[in-house]
Amino acid sequence: MTKYTPTIWLEIHVRIKSDTKMFCSCKNAVALAEEPNMNVCNVCMWFPWMLPSLNKEVVRLGLIWGMMMNCDVNKISKFDRKTYFYPDNPTAYQITQMYEPIVWKWFVKTLVNWTERTFAIHHMHLENDAWKLIHAWWKTLLDFNRAGSPLMEIVTDPVFHDKDEVMEFLRELQKLMRAGWVSDADMEKWQLRCDVNISIAPEWSSILWARTETKNVNSFAAIGRVVEHETKRQISILEKGWVIDQETRGWNDDTWTSVSQRSKEDAMDYRYFPEPDLLPVVLSDEFIAEARKQIPELPIEKRIKYLRVYKLSDDDARILTTTRELSEYFDNLVDLTWDSKKSCAYITSVLLAMMNESETIKNITDLRFDIKELAKVIDLVNRDELSSTNSKQVIEELFNNGWETDIIVDENNLRQKNDTWALEAIVDSVLVDNATQVADYKAGNENIFWFLVGQCMKASKWTWNPKIFNELLKKKL
Ligand SMILES: [Zn+2]
Structure with missing residues (x-):
């Protein structure tokens, strides 16, 4: 029977914990559940005549995070415009870094089943978050609070081959975010979400076969389930002699099932082009040195x-x-x-x-x-x-x-005393009060000893040293 190997890689979105948004001075409300449309301005509501200006803090935090693991720093990075229409994105584009991301090529070290392992990251780029749609029963409402909030997108190399590796890597990633004060990376608050790419190939094959991408999985346990489920699903298809469809799938964590959302044929052409409203990001040696000092x-x-x-x-x-x-x-x-x-x-x-x-x-x-x-x-x-x-x-x-x-x-009179005379009095009275148990102990029931120690501690209101009761009881019994 053919053996199959899964190869997995991840695209992870993390909400950066800066005070203000990516391109304006509105508060970047990292916690959820605020009033809708509280932190908004003409820039992050994308009025046609407004211009974005890049938040230095976002760049600094992204840089610190990459440098924590010795990334390659792109001293000149650029923003690109990614064109797509979706109701949570009325501008019909997102500002991202397609061709010149800020940092790239590094390794995250972690322990998988007690063994030190490193997993390669391809790159990390900065981009802005979309709006939020709230579906009321007869209409859809727009909340702009998170519009223009800064995100990091981290893309790994195809380096994982099972669930344990993926989950340990993600746990480490979350700790790194928190250690660098870059993000709380709280999945429940939507601050970290993950797209899981999986490709199954027979063991003898050295190339990647068709892959599927499962979007926006937002708990570690669910990510583990996606890896297991998708591995089994693809193997069963290959075993029937069929071909895997390259597609995007959606995961339902209530039913532990996935459904096809989009096949390769309707893959979008994002028509990337250089963002005309932003200059390239040029990092000075001083800026990099200053960020390096803050690495924990x-x-x-x-x-x-x-x-x-x-x-x-x-x-x-x-x-x-x-x-x-x-x-x-x-x-x-x-x-x-x-x-x-x-x-x-x-x-x-x-x-x-x-x-x-x-x-x-x-x-x-x-x-x-x-x-x-x-x-x-x-x-x-x-x-x-x-x-x-x-x-x-x-x-x-x-x-x-x-x-x-x-x-x-x-x-509270809690200081333990070590006064032997008073202790002896306690031990003596415990021995008299518990004559039956003492007889039992002498008949060979050794467990009674600890009962007697307990009785002495109780009689002393736990303020004495049990070690001394121990010794005294041994002496007296
Ligand atoms: Zn704003």
Whole structure:
């Protein structure tokens, strides 16, 4: 039986997080759900006599993002006019960079099943977003809020061969966007969307066969499903001896099915020509050097460090590198505590859980207490002066009200004592109160030991050191 290999490449649109739009000074509202037509002017509503002027910030952010991964910078890039008519595009053209994109040729490094891999990017170009159509029941309304918002279009080489590679690459891409403060790349908010090109060929073939393109898939899970579904669909066609239609397909993520939208025969001719209203973009050495200074440490480098040097779990290393702010917080905490395991645990299982529940504190940058206070908590736990159960209470207090660790610990009487005489009294009374269990233990039921430790901790209201109870009980039993 013939074996088939899928080859996949992606075209990804990302909304750039600049303050203002691409060609005018209107606010670039990256979050959705604002009143329609709030951020508009004559330029972004494309009145015939208005001229666009390019936002420097958009160029700077695009450049930073490419340079994070050592792209080739096009010192002179140009804009082209792409002609097409669609109701969300009343000008009947889009300004894009067809022939001279701003940056090109680089690699994104990530981990796929624990192995370091690099995937080639063909180029990234800048272009403006279209309008938004809102279909009311008897009419269609136009919202110009996102008209003229800046987009990056990233085009990969045909370098992926399965779902895992595609998804790990996209997750890395999203982290890179966030680390460079280029975009939040939130798929739910339509800030990142992806066209998936798939071509199946028999294993012996070294050329690309006909491909299909599935448009605007907007969740990672859905992209994985598209790759699986389309691979199977094309293989079943080839196995019947038929030919794959080169076409554009639409994915329905409710039914997990796709339908043909446009075949090669009705492919549009976009009649690209140089944009007459914009000069070429010329990047000076100073501008490039200035952008280079703003390049952060790459999330993948951090993740590899967390895995290999700090020996964190794969899940934890991924979570901590979700955003630049979170990984920087973790790095700073490790600098203060020298304890990467506990720093990680207190962030991932305590702080993030609280942020998840909180209405007001959603980001690590919103915390009301100084990072030194959290370091202090970890230090007290490490010195056996605070139990790990009580440490959560202290952090909750810090989280809700700010304040200082030492004050919270003392005011709530949480400092663990290590006074042997008083501890012995507790142990003695626990042994008397639980005579039956003690007899059980002596008869060979070793699990009872931990029950007794628990009873001692309870009797001491969790303010004492369990290690000492442990030793005392062993001595007395
Ligand atoms: Zn405007």
